[in-house]
Amino acid sequence: MSGSPLWYKNAVFYQVYVRAFCDSNRDGHGDFPGLTSKLDYFAELGVDCLWIMPMYPSPLNDDGYDIADYYDIHPDYGTLDDFKTFLHEAHRRGLRVITDLVLNHTSDQHPWFQQARKSKDNPYRDYYVWSDSDQKYQGVRIIFLDVEKSNWSFDETTGQYYWHRFYASQPDLNYDNPAVREEMKNVVRFWLDLGVDGFRADAVPYLFEREGTSCENLPETHAYLKELRALIDHRYPGRVLLCEANMWPEDVRAYFGEGDEFHMGFHFPIMPRIFMAIKKGDAADMIDILNRTPEIPETCQWVTFLRNHDELTLEMVTEEERQWMWEQYAPEPRMRLNLGIRRRLAPLLDNDRRKIELANSLLFTLPGSPILYYGDEIGMGDNIWLPDRNGVRTPMQWDDGPAAGFSTAPPDRLYAPIIDSPAYNPARVNVAAARSDPASLFHTIRRMIAARKQHNVFGWGAFSWADCDTTAVAAFWREHEGARLLSLNNLRDETQTITVKLPLPSRAPKTLLGQAEQLSRTGNHLRVRLAPLQFIWLLF
């Protein structure tokens, strides 16, 4: 494990849904002992840090993002001791672990809310946001559009409305209350004291509410997040805060502060534009969004991803682009959810190895630290017929056994059905097969991770578009301490011959990964012929 406090600058992350990973006690749900038994898998893949989705006691109305107790483990997943063993074993293998920190809301089953809704003068009343009318904060957008009609829900017992940005069963905490602010700092201390390496901080733009605003990204919210950061810098150096703010780059920029707020932040808008680029065969949309992405402090890092546990969000595109993305990538209404698409990476990209590798090439070479979503490294499929976002949260496919090696419980007792479609069932897609086939997607991704680890230029390198004669190829430079990486990605399903202008002086390039049909250099011009959808990483 790298001892540098800036380890996250060049780390590869892997997102784990514990329920889906490995069931050790035959109850049909993945758990921490199961996950612990699979730790060597991550070592083989080469990732540096696991992001564990919410693992706390919860009624699971939002799959654990509705927390009923911040200080324990959901009984389906084992015990707190099981978690400690997992953490210890992960660390022993040099793997870091960050967990989800849900600051904005609790479950309505949390004892604070249970108390709060008892009476208006209950000491916990002020832990939440109440109003006599549902007309306050008009115009604030609704996020779970397909289910919720308002951000207010009426509480019968006390005759007032409470505020919630997500499901009605997830009341928002009241950050104007100093007791709430302190409670959540205690939560942070508890898990850091236990040894976790940081947090993916969920839904942070919504902590405070102010009349006449969008109730998002408010200065008060930033001030509190800076307090959390100060706490980490003071007592837990080397631990990290990753910001989940599904916002435009200029708004996310504020979450880095002057290097005194978040260490890392997801770059949401680049994600749909990678899919646009591959469908259109043109990098123009990626170019636009990266050109409008502000610089961030040197100690900060973007985090890139292709898919995650949610719908592929189309919040950070224009209305016209959203319609286009739905038409292209979600032709069946069932594939759509809220403002997004509930499909996994492989089905989105037609299960075409070339497109999947191309998308990963972009993921791994664009600025930022990449996060892989469990199962995408073997090209797992989805099940759009499951409710909500569950269709992208199905059991990990380890082998071609009855429950895909995920569990020895009878298949009808699994928390979700194993994918059984012709192209993605465990006989077609599983870890064991991927491992034993040197030409598998798994091994390509393993090589991409290995290349990143060998060269700091991926994590640290300054980014610039290459001087290239077409946008049919996404062509860009990363540059760090004399090392120059040129990433060339043919977005079209046809051969492209391009000319890239090289800065002088330039050494002879070395191919790190991928391939070109032809590569020749005349002076400061590099001529490259790329097969359809082919990528190449060249190190100068």
Ligand code: BGC
């Ligand atoms: C998470 C979602 C969750 C929501 C509410 C997010 O942005 O990624 O899965 O439903 O926050 O906690």
